Amino acid sequence: MVMKSLNTFINGGTLTIPQAKQEFASILDGVSAAPNIKSDLNHLFQCALRYGNPTLFPTFNINKDNDNPLEYMNKWTERYLHAIKNKPSSRAAAIKNSVDDPILKIMIKTEKGFDDKQVDRALDDHNLYMSAENIQGSLLEEYIDTHISKYGWIWAEGETIRACDFIKYNAAEDKYDLLQIKNKYNSENSSSSAIRKGKKITKWYRLGQKKQDGKLIPAYQWKALNEVIGVENEMSEQDYVDFIMQAARKNKNLLI
Structure with missing residues (x-):
């Protein structure tokens, strides 16, 4: 093969x-x-x-x-x-099938003064967080699909198209609009180079950051996505939070 x-x-x-x-x-x-x-x-x-x-x-x-x-x-x-x-919200998390490096446990025990139980708990917490982070990108796309499919956008489920996550056919101009979704401003998609020169792909990320009172805080970008779709207040962070909470309550195998 x-x-x-x-x-x-x-x-x-x-x-x-x-x-x-x-x-x-x-x-x-x-x-x-x-x-x-x-x-x-x-x-x-x-x-x-x-x-x-x-x-x-x-x-x-x-x-x-x-x-x-x-x-x-x-x-x-x-x-x-x-x-x-098989939507992301209905899938069961894959069990971790790689071995943990024992030297990391030794490093944590020595530097933090943890006992074996504390180190194991820290490792479990880390794996749980990573599990949530891994599925969140797919859940984000699923949430967006529930809102924009009614406006003609098609979700390229199953990663059927490289470099973009949603497409929309513009019959008047016989062309496709391409939309790439990222969760954070710094999660770059290297497949963008696959797009032919001269074809524009709209890129959007959910989570940015800004300073407030000298501290970095989240800056959500839903307004920008609503403008791309052309519908004001169609999506919001609170609505996305509600979607995530509902998925987590309904599927008890969502995370490891």
């Missing part, structure tokens, strides 16, 4: 853009899903095919001897269909 994307087949000369459109249309005809889901799938595919170098499709594990792009397109389709049925 090797990592391949649709770029592999296009750059390798085994697939042209028109052929990709034709093959995907056949795949879409065979998908058993509601018309709105199939429409979203088609828009995601057309958007990923139109922008990028040469496309915005992610890489998957594909049989290294398989030069048939249909395997890739079917996997891409299945990935999206699986994601829409």
Whole structure:
């Protein structure tokens, strides 16, 4: 198995853009899903095919001897269909499967004067915090989707498109608007370089910072996102807090 994307087949000369459109249309005809889901799938595919170098499709594990792009397109389709049925708020956290470095426990015990029980508690607390941090980005996208899908925005669930998280088709100009979501101002997305030159992607982050009375405090950026969507007061930090609390109450396996 090797990592391949649709770029592999296009750059390798085994697939042209028109052929990709034709093959995907056949795949879409065979998908058993509601018309709105199939429409979203088609828009995601057309958007990923139109922008990028040469496309915005992610890489998957594909049989290294398989030069048939249909395997890739079917996997891409299945990935999206699986994601829409398994929202981040309903998933169970993955159990940590890596070993902790014993030297860190020795360092903490020596410097802080902790006993074994205190060190283990500190480690558990750290792992819990990291679990929350890891899922929070996906929950943020899910929350935003509950508010902006009604305005024509499509969530690229399952990481079906590189470099952006939401797209919206502008029929009047026959183009797609691309929106990239980040949780914090300093959480850079390196995949932005995948966007073809000349195509603008709107980037938004939730959590900034500012100084107040000489101290750094959170500066939430929901007003900026509401302006991108074009609807005043559609989303807010308090509404997002309510969403997170509801998800945490409902799913007791959300965190490790």
